[in-house]
Amino acid sequence: MQALANDVEIRGVYKRIGRNVILDGIDLEVKQGELLTLLGPSGCGKTSTLNVIAGFLDIDQGDVFIKGQRVTDVPAYKRGLGMVFQTYSLFPHMTVYENLDFGLSLRKVAKDEKKRRIQKALELVKMTGLENRYPRELSGGQRQRVAIARALVVQPTLLLLDEPLSNLDAKLRHELRAEIKRLQKEVGVTTIFVTHDQEEALSMSDRIVVMNKGKIEQVGTPTEIYAHPRTEFVFQFIGKSNQLEGTVKSRDSRMICVELAEGGQVLVEAENVMGSDRSCAVGDAVKLYIRPEKLTIQAAENEAPHYNAHAATIVQLNYLGSAWEIEVSMLGKRMQVLRPSIESGWTIGTEVMVGWNPSDMMIVKK
Amino acid sequence: MEPVRYDDRQEIISLPLQPAAARKRRNWKKYLYAGLLLLPLLLFILGFFVVPMLYILYLSFIEMKGETNAVYSIGNYIQFFTDPYYLHSLWLTIKVSLYTVIVSLLLGYPVALTMAKCSPRVRGLLTLLVASPLLISIVVRNFGWYLLLLPNGTIHQLLTSLGITESPPKLLFSEAGVVIGLSNAYLPFMILSIATSLYNIDPSLEKAAAILGAGPLRSFVSITLPLSLPGIVSGIVLVFSMSMSAYVTPALMGGANVPMLPVVAYDQIINLLRWTYGSAVSYVLLGITLAIVTIFTRMMERGRYREVFR
Numbered sequence: 001m002q003a004l005a006n007d008v009e010i011r012g013v014y015k016r017i018g019r020n021v022i023l024d025g026i027d028l029e030v031k032q033g034e035l036l037t038l039l040g041p042s043g044c045g046k047t048s049t050l051n052v053i054a055g056f057l058d059i060d061q062g063d064v065f066i067k068g069q070r071v072t073d074v075p076a077y078k079r080g081l082g083m084v085f086q087t088y089s090l091f092p093h094m095t096v097y098e099n100l101d102f103g104l105s106l107r108k109v110a111k112d113e114k115k116r117r118i119q120k121a122l123e124l125v126k127m128t129g130l131e132n133r134y135p136r137e138l139s140g141g142q143r144q145r146v147a148i149a150r151a152l153v154v155q156p157t158l159l160l161l162d163e164p165l166s167n168l169d170a171k172l173r174h175e176l177r178a179e180i181k182r183l184q185k186e187v188g189v190t191t192i193f194v195t196h197d198q199e200e201a202l203s204m205s206d207r208i209v210v211m212n213k214g215k216i217e218q219v220g221t222p223t224e225i226y227a228h229p230r231t232e233f234v235f236q237f238i239g240k241s242n243q244l245e246g247t248v249k250s251r252d253s254r255m256i257c258v259e260l261a262e263g264g265q266v267l268v269e270a271e272n273v274m275g276s277d278r279s280c281a282v283g284d285a286v287k288l289y290i291r292p293e294k295l296t297i298q299a300a301e302n303e304a305p306h307y308n309a310h311a312a313t314i315v316q317l318n319y320l321g322s323a324w325e326i327e328v329s330m331l332g333k334r335m336q337v338l339r340p341s342i343e344s345g346w347t348i349g350t351e352v353m354v355g356w357n358p359s360d361m362m363i364v365k366k
Numbered sequence: 367m368e369p370v371r372y373d374d375r376q377e378i379i380s381l382p383l384q385p386a387a388a389r390k391r392r393n394w395k396k397y398l399y400a401g402l403l404l405l406p407l408l409l410f411i412l413g414f415f416v417v418p419m420l421y422i423l424y425l426s427f428i429e430m431k432g433e434t435n436a437v438y439s440i441g442n443y444i445q446f447f448t449d450p451y452y453l454h455s456l457w458l459t460i461k462v463s464l465y466t467v468i469v470s471l472l473l474g475y476p477v478a479l480t481m482a483k484c485s486p487r488v489r490g491l492l493t494l495l496v497a498s499p500l501l502i503s504i505v506v507r508n509f510g511w512y513l514l515l516l517p518n519g520t521i522h523q524l525l526t527s528l529g530i531t532e533s534p535p536k537l538l539f540s541e542a543g544v545v546i547g548l549s550n551a552y553l554p555f556m557i558l559s560i561a562t563s564l565y566n567i568d569p570s571l572e573k574a575a576a577i578l579g580a581g582p583l584r585s586f587v588s589i590t591l592p593l594s595l596p597g598i599v600s601g602i603v604l605v606f607s608m609s610m611s612a613y614v615t616p617a618l619m620g621g622a623n624v625p626m627l628p629v630v631a632y633d634q635i636i637n638l639l640r641w642t643y644g645s646a647v648s649y650v651l652l653g654i655t656l657a658i659v660t661i662f663t664r665m666m667e668r669g670r671y672r673e674v675f676r
Contacts, residue, residue, distance in 0.1 A: 054573075056573055056576075075576075076573070077575075077577070077578075077579050077580055077581050078579075080579070081577055082577065083577040085573065085574060086570075087570055089568060089571050089574040090574075091574070092593070092673065093671050093674045094673075102578055102580070102588070103578035103579055106579040106580055106584070134676075136673070151577075154578060
C-alpha cells in the first residue's frame with residue numbers, strides 16, 4: 001500500500017475497443033475534497049475515464065488508485081463509491097425511501113441509523129416529505145435530486161457525476177448546478193463531474209480536465225483554462241473565438257510580431273504561445289486566436305488605445321439583452337465582438353476601429 | 367410545485383381560436399375513417415368468431431332428453447361438475463398447464479437473459495433460433511417427440527445404454543410426455559415476452575445497483591427480476607392459456623392416459639356426437655382459464671411490485 005495525498009490517482013491508463021483507442025495514456029490526480037470536471041466533446045473519453053474510476057470499464061494498461069488503494073481489478077460493487085447518472089437511474093419499482101435504503105441495507109447499517117441518514121440526505125437535497133413517492137411520480141429535477149441523495153447517503157469515498165444535468169431544461173439545469181456546487185462543499189466529498197457543457201464546467205469546478213480523442217489536453221482551474229488555454233483545441237472548445245492567420249516577422253522575449261496574411265501587423269505576448277512544445281520562431285506560419293469579449297470597438301475617428309488596432313466595418317448587429325454581438329469585417333475577415341453597449345447611431349456599414357491587448361491574443365504554430 | 371410551462375400557456379391562448387364544435391366535428395370524422403378501415407376485420411371476427419362462440423354457448427344450455435327431446439337447462443354443467451371423470455380431467459388440464467408454465471419459465475428465463483445481455487448481432491441470431499420452431503407445424507414437431515419418447519425409442523435406448531437406468535420412466539402417453547411436448551411448443555412465447563421486458567430495463571440501473579454495492583446476484587434478485595415481471599406475467603398467461611386449450615399435443619402424446627379437456631370436448635363432439643355436452647365442456651374450459659388468468663394478473667398487479675406494471 002502506498003500513502004498518497006490524492007483521493008484518486010490514474011496512471012497511464014490505456015483502453016482500446018476494437019480498433020478504436022478510447023483512452024490513450026491517461027494520467028490524472030484528484031485532490032481530496034475538490035470538484036474536478038472532465039470536459040470534452042462526445043467521444044473524447046471523459047465518460048470512459050469516469051467508468052474506469054467507477055469500475056465499469058476494464059482497462060488494457062495502467063493503474064487506478066482510490067485513497068491510496070490499488071483498485072484496478074476491484075469490481076464496481078466493492079469500490080464504495082457514489083454515482084449519479086444522466087438518466088437518473090432510480091429504481092422504478094422502489095419508493096424514494098427504498099431507493100435510498102438500497103445501499104444502506106447492503107452495508108448492513110442499523111435501522112435507526114439508516115432512518116436518520118436517509119432523512120438527512122433528503123433534507124440535504126430538499127426532498128423531505130416525498131419518501132413514499134415512486135420515481136414515476138416525480139419531475140425530472142426531483143428525480144435527479146433523489147439520485148444525488150441516493151449517491152450521498154452511503155457516504156461514498158468519491159462522488160461520480162455522469163452528465164447529471166443534461167436531461168433537464170435550461171432553468172432547472174442552472175438551479176441544480178448551483179445546488180450541486182453547494183452540496184459538494186457542504187458534504188466535502190471529492191467529486192468527479194463529467195460534462196460536455198463548457199459553461200457548466202467553468203461555473204462549477206475547482207479544476208477542469210479538458211479531454212480530446214482519448215487524451216488529456218489541459219488540466220487547470222477554470223480561469224487558467226479559459227484565459228490561458230494551452231492548446232488550440234482547448235481554446236476553441238471553451239468559448240467562442242476569432243481566428244487570424246499570418247507569419248512570425250520578429251520576436252523578442254516579451255513580444256511576437258506577426259505579419260497577417262491579409263496585410264497589417266499584430267503584436268502578441270510571447271507567453272501566449274500554445275501547442276505541445278510551445279515553439280514559435282521567426283518565419284513560422286501561425287494561427288492567432290482572440291475571444292469576442294476581448295476585442296474593443298470604438299468610433300473610427302478616435303485614437304487607437306492598443307498596440308493592435310485595425311479599421312473595420314460593422315456588418316451585423318445582434319442584441320442579446322445583456323450584451324451586443326457585433327459582427328465586423330476586418331482585414332477581409334469576419335470577426336465577432338461582444339460588448340455590453342454600443343454607441344448610438346452605429347448601424348450596419350459604420351466604420352469603426354477594433355483593437356485588443358497583446359496579452360489577450362493566443363498564438364499557435366500551424 | 368411544477369412551474370407553469372410555456373406550452374401550457376400557449377394552449378390557453380390558442381383555445382378560443384378553435385371552436386369546440388369544429389373540433390368535435392373533426393373528431394367525429396376521424397372516428398368514422400378509423401371505423402371504415404377496421405370494418406372488414408370487424409365483420410370477419412363477428413362472422414367467424416363471435417357468432418360461432420355464441421352458438422356454442424347457446425348449445426351448451428340445451429340438454430338432450432333421449433334422442434330427440436331437447437330442453438333448455440344447465441344440466442350439462444351440473445353433469446360436468448358432479449362426474450369425477452370430468453373433474454379429474456379438469457384438474458389434469460390445470461396441472462399439466464402449470465407444469466408446462468414452470469418448465470418453460472425455468473428454461474426460458476436464462477435464454478431471455480442471454481438475449482438481453484448480448485450484442486445486437488448475436489441477439490438477432492438468437493431471436494431467429496428461438497422463433498425457428500414456430501416455422502414447423504406443431505403436428506410434425508409432436509411426431510418428432512413421439513419417436514424420441516417411444517418405449518424403446520431414442521431416449522429410452524440412450525438411458526439404458528449409458529447405464530443410467532434399467533427401467534426408464536414412461537414418457538410417451540404420460541403427463542411428462544405432454545409437458546415435454548407443450549413446453550417445446552410454447553417456449554418461444556415465454557422467451558420472447560420475457561426478453562422484451564428485459565430489453566426495456568435501463569442498463570444504467572444495474573450500474574446504479576453495482577455502485578451502491580450490489581453484486582451480480584443481488585442486483586439480479588432486487589432489480590432485474592422484479593423489473594422483468596411484466597414479461598414473466600405475460601409469458602405465463604400466454605403459455606398457460608395455450609396449454610389449457612392445446613389439443614394436438616395431449617391427443618398425440620398423452621393419448622387416452624392424459625384426457626385433457628380439449629381432447630374430451632373433441633371426443634364428445636366428434637366421436638360421441640354429443641354436441642351440447644361438448645359445448646358445455648368447452649365453456650367450462652374457457653371460464654376456468656379466464657378466471658385463473660384474471661385472478662393471477664390481478665394479484666400480480668396489486669402485489670408487492672405493482673409499480674412495475676404501471
